[in-house]
Amino acid sequence: NLFLMECFLLGGILSRLLSRNDEVGFFERNKLVALAIIIGCMLFIGMFFMEKSKSVKNMIPVFRGEVPLDDGFSITTIRGKYPILIKKDDPLVGSQLRFSGSVRSVFSEVAANLVKKNDVVVEIGSHFGYNTINIAKKLENGKFYAFEPNGKVFSYLKKSIFLNDLSDIVVLRNVGISDSRGNYSIDDCLFVPGKDKGSREILVNMNTLDEELMGELSSVSLLLIDIPGFEFSIISSADRTIACSPNIKIVVFFDKNASSETFKIEKIESELRKLENDGFYLYIAETDKYVKVNVEELLKLEKEVLIITRDRLTCI
Numbered sequence: 001n002l003f004l005m006e007c008f009l010l011g012g013i014l015s016r017l018l019s020r021n022d023e024v025g026f027f028e029r030n031k032l033v034a035l036a037i038i039i040g041c042m043l044f045i046g047m048f049f050m051e052k053s054k055s056v057k058n059m060i061p062v063f064r065g066e067v068p069l070d071d072g073f074s075i076t077t078i079r080g081k082y083p084i085l086i087k088k089d090d091p092l093v094g095s096q097l098r099f100s101g102s103v104r105s106v107f108s109e110v111a112a113n114l115v116k117k118n119d120v121v122v123e124i125g126s127h128f129g130y131n132t133i134n135i136a137k138k139l140e141n142g143k144f145y146a147f148e149p150n151g152k153v154f155s156y157l158k159k160s161i162f163l164n165d166l167s168d169i170v171v172l173r174n175v176g177i178s179d180s181r182g183n184y185s186i187d188d189c190l191f192v193p194g195k196d197k198g199s200r201e202i203l204v205n206m207n208t209l210d211e212e213l214m215g216e217l218s219s220v221s222l223l224l225i226d227i228p229g230f231e232f233s234i235i236s237s238a239d240r241t242i243a244c245s246p247n248i249k250i251v252v253f254f255d256k257n258a259s260s261e262t263f264k265i266e267k268i269e270s271e272l273r274k275l276e277n278d279g280f281y282l283y284i285a286e287t288d289k290y291v292k293v294n295v296e297e298l299l300k301l302e303k304e305v306l307i308i309t310r311d312r313l314t315c316i
């Protein structure tokens with residue numbers, strides 16, 4: 001807006017200079033325009049230095065209506081509409097939500113674009129609920145199953161769902177999803193190295209997706225998996241769920257290096273081959289296009305947002 005104002009003022013100056021050519025000075029003829037130019041320049045310089053000032057930047061969350069809570073948590077909003085509880089220094093969504101009100105993520109954009117109002121959505125690893133709230137707000141007669149194993153994160157997620165009046169749509173589960181059941185140690189997503197003391201690992205309850213959804217759903221429309229390193233153990237835990245969901249779309253953040261630490265490449269390839277044999281297509285998702293790939297092409301890539309679906313998507 002400031003840039004447009006400067007252009008407008010400069011345009012006015014040029015037009016006046018071209019239309020008048022006498023001995024009277026320009027600023028004497030156009031005192032108001034001269035004053036506007038001076039104010040505009042001062043605003044421009046002021047905004048420039050404000051953007052460079054850390055103290056001013058730190059005030060942005062306050063201007064956006066952030067409400068501080070205990071233990072470094074706060075309530076902010078998604079695009080100024082939906083309240084959400086987050087940890088301020090959370091590396092995944094904290095700073096982005098606090099300062100801009102949204103999260104730059106191809107995964108989130110693709111998931112929001114694919115959902116329909118009557119869908120049944122399952123999200124593995126809901127974290128503080130950015131995708132959960134965004135997508136659940138689009139549902140009318142649908143349902144959203146949100147799985148989050150971290151007990152503390154889950155407690156804040158639960159409050160966010162309540163604040164957004166989504167308790168009738170969102171089913172919350174404080175459990176992790178894997179290819180086996182039991183209690184396992186995982187990295188605490190709230191742990192900040194060099195700042196927090198104690199262990200960075202927490203003990204969580206794990207179960208298979210098939211067992212968690214047994215007897216509750218006839219089919220799933222959209223399965224969201226954004227757990228780098230565990231995406232294929234989650235998929236392998238959902239054989240029955242996937243088989244009973246003819247229109248399912250699986251959105252996965254694929255991280256080959258992280259996955260190969262927990263799943264051997266041969267096992268990843270085996271899971272992908274099984275999906276292909278069951279009639280699924282693989283698409284690499286970008287913000288504005290889908291690119292069809294085969295298993296060999298996918299395994300040459302490092303990090304991509306992957307859509308696994310029986311539908312043929314329009315590739316651009």
